Amino acid sequence: MSIRERLSGNEASAIAMRQINPDVVAAFPITPSTEIPQYFSTFVSNGQVDTEFVAVESEHSAMSACIGAEAAGARAMTATSANGLSFMWEMLYIASGSRLPIVLSLVNRAVSGPLNIHNDHSDAMGVRDAGWIMLFSENNQEAYDNLIMAHQIAENKDVMLPLMVCQDGFITSHSIENIELIEDDKVKDFVGKYQPEHYLLNHAEPVAMGPMDLQAYLFEHKYQQAEAMRNAKKVILDVADRFEKMTGRKYSFFEEYKLDDAEIAIVCMNSTAGTSKAVVDELRSNGIKAGLLKIRVYRPFPVEEVAKALSHLKAVAVLDKDDSVNAAGAPLFTDITSAMYACSNVHIPIVNYIYGIGGRDTTTKEISRVYEDLQEIAKTGKVENPFRYFGLRKGGK
């Protein structure tokens, strides 16, 4: 029997880490993810885990120590947010390029500057090409479930890539909601043991890692990494199947909420999906065929599947909690439009909304207005300005 609890996203993530019982955790405090290493430290202090906790002096060293530990043959985990992730940036590429399946819990927060501690997705979007598998979570339950599935995906022989589980800072990380936890022994069995092929502490076979990798080899090594990311798609689904058998909770690349017969739909990630579902239900009760596609797997990006899921719609709005500041549309929008162009034969009007920057509240009222816009677009088939904002004061002042 699963365990019913009431937990914040951070508490749920820390509990997942306790149940996973990694060999090493190296972390540095940063709002709003601080609580994760904080709760975890008490598990270490009370002897509830076998983990060596390394209280590093920076996030750069947190990721460096995780790389060292993972290369040594250990399971290594960390948690961070915003500038912490930015400070790790160099090491994120080294982790994935060295094919080390480190797992990171990312509590999404706006990257400075100016300084802001609240939620948006600029931290995650800044590392979307770092070669990490990226899973997004609507609520505490998904943050927990994604962490429990993480190692089985990342450590698969055909994958061997690091993985980050994202959840919205404060909105998810600090809100207490109902959750179903899995029993410790079931998690232990599900997560299994990590047995890398080559590792530094294998005294029978010393190994050199992180070489100088020049013109004759780097291209192939990068190709292999890209192949691993492609391979991850199947593995993510396999692990989701096993997870469903254990818990009854179903996961895929994305969640389609009343999308089958929908005419208009929103695409978004993390907690905004919860807000949008309420709006979809309201619209449905008024006979409006509204739907939602919530991205769970952002890297690898499921291009064919997304294109297929959206191609029957009359109008789509992509909500980005980040601005690429490129005068050309935010990250999720460009990913979705590129998927539609490459993998679908139909042309659907798609519009981008940038919203919620720096923790600006996102309300059902605002989401309703997006659906109103979509109804209008569906009628005319035209998008006058595809690059829009909501929740922004008039004129941006």
Next chain:
Amino acid sequence: MAYNLKEVMANKPSRFTAGHRMCAGCGAPPVARMIMRALHEGDHAVVSNATGCMEVSTCIYPYTAWTDSYIHTAFECAAATCSGVEAAYKSFVKQGKLIEKDGEKTKFISFGGDGGTYDIGIQALSGAMERGHDMTYVCYDNGAYMNTGIQRSSATPKFADTTTSPAGKVIPGKMQSRKDLTQIMVSHHLPYVAQTIALANFKDLYEKAEKAIYTEGATFLNVLAPCPRGWGYPTEDLMKINKLAVDTCYWPLYEVIDGVYHITFKPAKKLPIEEFLRPQKRFKHMFKPGNEWMIEEFQKEVDKRWQELLDLEAITNK
């Protein structure tokens, strides 16, 4: 057992093999080889290397010059990477995932140049040392960013001509004195900190390496490792330059054990600093007529730091 170079060379295998691509006359490879030789037979090591000359010349895919496990990640985080490996080891031993024979040990050694240690890596180094990981950090100090083409670092001596502190018509080389990293490490209250160099029979280097590696906790070695390209000396003169660095007290040899200073070599006759400066092209401009003040100032700084060291030895041995 008293140190004997012949015995060490004959009986202990080299763990740093020939075939690496470091320059002739470089001070770093003999240092790395001797430090690795100080490991006891049967013991294992994991080496973590900062980006720099040593890394780009000893581990070029698909080759490695290291017979022990080796990891390089980036420039500034050899110490942090090493601390992660050491944490994994501790965790494995605690969980019974790694079982070692009686007396068998696994040691953790980081190597970084002065750029990766004094400058960009000082935060990660300070953190790892403060946390007390059971590891030895070795700085091979060649006094500039040699790998990228001789740029000044905080270890570069005053007046040295480098590509980012060129001796010009108005500014005569680097205008700042060098940082004293060994003292900074002493201030971390580590169980063992030493400053050493490769002298003719390697005794000082070997003995300090052995002590550093086999002292429990975080330990630090600062080793002067001349660079023929950056310093401008003939490759065959490496050992002469090393000896002059010590005989002029430019690079004093000492160790600090639990806070107590021991100067391990006091020259019977302290040579004037010109002896060390003259053979090196990076100081050539100091010998032009009218620049005598530069040599005087350099000498004063050397004398001051040497006296401070003598005082520290006297105070801590009271």
